[in-house]
Amino acid sequence: MGAPNEGILSEEPLYDPKILERLDFNKVRSKFNPPVSAVRPGEGLRVRPLRRADFHRGFLQLLSQLTAVGDVSEEQFLKRFDAMQSCPNTYYVTVIEDTTNGQVIGSSTLVIEQKFIHGCAVRGRLEDVVVNNTYRGKQLGKLIIMTVTLLAEELNCYKMTLDCKDNLIPLYSSLGYFLEKGNSNYMQIRFDKAPS
Amino acid sequence: MGAPNEGILSEEPLYDPKILERLDFNKVRSKFNPPVSAVRPGEGLRVRPLRRADFHRGFLQLLSQLTAVGDVSEEQFLKRFDAMQSCPNTYYVTVIEDTTNGQVIGSSTLVIEQKFIHGCAVRGRLEDVVVNNTYRGKQLGKLIIMTVTLLAEELNCYKMTLDCKDNLIPLYSSLGYFLEKGNSNYMQIRFDKAPS
Numbered sequence: 001m002g003a004p005n006e007g008i009l010s011e012e013p014l015y016d017p018k019i020l021e022r023l024d025f026n027k028v029r030s031k032f033n034p035p036v037s038a039v040r041p042g043e044g045l046r047v048r049p050l051r052r053a054d055f056h057r058g059f060l061q062l063l064s065q066l067t068a069v070g071d072v073s074e075e076q077f078l079k080r081f082d083a084m085q086s087c088p089n090t091y092y093v094t095v096i097e098d099t100t101n102g103q104v105i106g107s108s109t110l111v112i113e114q115k116f117i118h119g120c121a122v123r124g125r126l127e128d129v130v131v132n133n134t135y136r137g138k139q140l141g142k143l144i145i146m147t148v149t150l151l152a153e154e155l156n157c158y159k160m161t162l163d164c165k166d167n168l169i170p171l172y173s174s175l176g177y178f179l180e181k182g183n184s185n186y187m188q189i190r191f192d193k194a195p196s
Numbered sequence: 197m198g199a200p201n202e203g204i205l206s207e208e209p210l211y212d213p214k215i216l217e218r219l220d221f222n223k224v225r226s227k228f229n230p231p232v233s234a235v236r237p238g239e240g241l242r243v244r245p246l247r248r249a250d251f252h253r254g255f256l257q258l259l260s261q262l263t264a265v266g267d268v269s270e271e272q273f274l275k276r277f278d279a280m281q282s283c284p285n286t287y288y289v290t291v292i293e294d295t296t297n298g299q300v301i302g303s304s305t306l307v308i309e310q311k312f313i314h315g316c317a318v319r320g321r322l323e324d325v326v327v328n329n330t331y332r333g334k335q336l337g338k339l340i341i342m343t344v345t346l347l348a349e350e351l352n353c354y355k356m357t358l359d360c361k362d363n364l365i366p367l368y369s370s371l372g373y374f375l376e377k378g379n380s381n382y383m384q385i386r387f388d389k390a391p392s
Contacts, residue, residue: 080310083285084310088283159387164383178383187358189357
């Protein structure tokens with residue numbers, strides 16, 4: 001038996017799902033055929049914020065199609081969910097659910113960074129985009145990317161940025177992202193702490 | 197007359213300054229001549245977290261040497277400072293102060309992002325690096341970059357990343373950052389909201 005609030009908490013969204021209803025997919029209509037949107041992603045699909053119960057709906061297994069996730073326990077997952085939720089207006093982990101089997105089959109994250117520059121502006125970052133490889137060819141990659149991109153705009157970001165591999169440049173270019181001449185370098189330094 | 201706690205609040209650091217004492221500059225000794233560190237940055241200089249009172253010490257004027265800052269009021273600045281502070285373990289705005297005149301003459305920010313991937317890891321991002329252009333040639337750019345880089349390692353980030361212009365590649369390369377073959381693209385999309 002769980003704690004009294006467990007049921008309610010487990011389906012509580014990471015952020016207010018109403019924001020998704022405000023996104024104007026008309027702006028990006030030309031990028032989809034047939035037209036889809038966060039509110040109408042296609043039959044048997046739903047776009048929504050991450051929930052705690054998604055631990056049991058294959059969320060981490062989905063992420064492992066993107067990169068190494070390691071052996072994350074439910075406790076660790078919930079702790080990280082809570083930590084994200086405790087940062088106001090920062091983490092917008094957004095998923096696509098297959099409502100026919102209740103599995104999470106797509107995900108992407110908008111992370112918002114607060115600045116002092118540009119009149120104390122906020123900017124967005126696109127992170128951890130993944131679609132279950134058995135659901136290819138349904139425009140779901142483009143859908144989840146444009147959902148969090150429009151979300152960044154809706155939340156008053158002055159720009160959205162991403163770091164990517166060479167082979168993804170055509171996809172992101174087709175969605176309005178660009179490499180700025182002389183200003184498109186992503187550099188990194190790795191620390192000894194080997195990620196699992 | 198200010199509020200009773202104004203004096204205390206105004207000098208409260210954005211994050212615990214003790215972390216800076218733990219950074220191991222011996223690791224990066226070869227990058228500096230003469231050797232400097234966050235604790236010993238050079239005579240008349242101090243490296244420390246941002247404080248609210250830095251609004252009156254030229255912090256925003258310094259940032260305006262980097263990019264457009266716009267007309268930010270003290271109220272806006274304090275609101276943004278508070279918003280950063282309300283996100284636990286996220287914003288590490290670090291400055292260099294010239295203790296002879298009390299002015300902020302260098303700054304750089306580590307922003308930490310929480311992940312589910314890599315065993316619920318955290319990663320760091322290097323943002324908004326600037327040194328007052330009348331203080332060039334004192335290794336202060338390298339010092340403020342390595343301070344927040346070592347800070348990211350100290351705070352258990354598995355990697356630190358940055359996006360930069362072509363002309364800064366040699367500097368960052370000399371400090372251990374690298375362009376990963378096939379994975380070094382920084383892309384962006386700009387929204388209508390014109391930053392001030």
